[in-house]
Amino acid sequence: MGRAPCCEKMGLxxxxxxxxxxxxxxxxxxxxxxPNWRALPKHAGLLRCGKSCRLRWTNYLRPDIKRGNFSREEEDTIIHLHEMLGNxxxxxATNLPGRTDNEIKNVWHTFLKKRLASQETTNDAPKKHKTKSKHNLHDEKQAVSIQPSCSESSSVTELTADDSLGTDKHEEIKHDTFLDDSFWSETILSVEVDDIEQATPTTNISSVWFSSSPLTLNENKDLNNSYIDCNIGNIDLWYDIFTRIEELPELPNKF
DNA sequence: AATCCGCACAACCGCAGGAGT
DNA sequence: AACTCCTGCGGTTGTGCGGAT
Structure with a gap:
């Protein structure tokens, strides 16, 4: 698995x-x-490396890219998914149609910075946050409510209203310690993206996932049937899920 | 009015892993 | 089995813009 030489040629x-x-x-x-990103710039007559072309296309030029502000649902989705999946x-991004991983990453990092800042200032009342974004990503929310938007409070641990996990907000579950990628991609993330889109702002994301798409833990039908319409806030549920997962013999143990 | 500062975004870099030979 | 090529991913950096001073 060699590293792809990229952009080292002069003139690119x-x-x-x-x-x-x-x-x-x-x-x-x-x-x-x-079909071949590496050869594309040469054939297209671009003085760019294939990597750069791919990035430009996937993050910006793709016709299905959704530009503009993130909706509240999208933000909630990101927060919940990040809580579950990490980085x-x-x-x-697969659960946010039209959004790129790069874009989501950027948004999250802005959240994260604010969260870290807010953690340093302990549990003070939310400070008024000046909006400087050139695209005013979150101005709408700030305009309609003095309460901090998720982008302001940003902290997963600060979610309240619909944040069912908030009941367990101080227990940051380290999923990586016992779940591998395949679990998430095959289980939760097998969701139809339309489900997410149809979610209302007050819709619990996880209930959308579980209610409308079959879990694919094929070897565990009991698990499959048990959590339809379940609520993410049921901590017993999550405990049960995780304990059951640990019982699955076929899951690889990377750790 | 000028300058400073912070934010958001686009783009780059390096690594990991799959596919092909 | 070993090697190379290619792509995808996540972290990081550079830059422009706009608000604050």
Missing amino acids: KKGPWSHDEDQILTSYIQQHGH RWSVI
């Missing part, structure tokens, strides 16, 4: 993409697709 352009480059890349991919941005 780096930095922000120009409109012309975007046009060239877009038109080329629309005509030929992108698996690509997996999180």
Whole structure:
């Protein structure tokens, strides 16, 4: 598994993409697709490395990219998924149609910074946060409510209203210690994205997942049937899930 | 009005792992 | 089995913008 040599050739352009480059890349991919990213820039006549082209396409030029502000539901989804999955941005992105992992990662890091800052200031009342975003990502929420938006409070542990996990907010579950990627990708994340989209702001994300799509822990039908319409806030539920998972003999033990 | 500062976003970098030979 | 190539992912950095001073 060697490392891909990338961009070390002299003459390859780096930095922000120009409109012309975007046009060239877009038109080329629309005509030929992108079977080989490495060869693409040469064939398309771009002085970029394939990696850069792929990134530009997937994060910006793709026609299904959803631009603009994150909705409250999307933010809630990110928060919940991050709580469960950690920094698996690509997996999180699969549940947010039109959003890229890079975008989600950026959003989260802004949350995270604020959370860290808020932790340092203990449990003071939410400080008024100045909005400086050039895209005013969260201005809408701030305009309608003095209460901190999730982007302001940002901390998973500060979620309250619908944050059922908040009942256990001081127990940060380290899923990585006993679950591997396949579990999440095959189980929770097998959800139809439409389910997420249909979720109302007050809809509990996890109930959406579990209620409308079958769990795929094929070897455990009991588990499959037990948690339909379950609520994420039921800590007994999660305890039960995790204990059952640990009982699954076929799961690889990487640890 | 000018400067400073912080935020948000785009893009880059390096690594890991799958696929092909 | 071993090697190389390619792609995907996550962390990090650079830059521009806009609010604050």
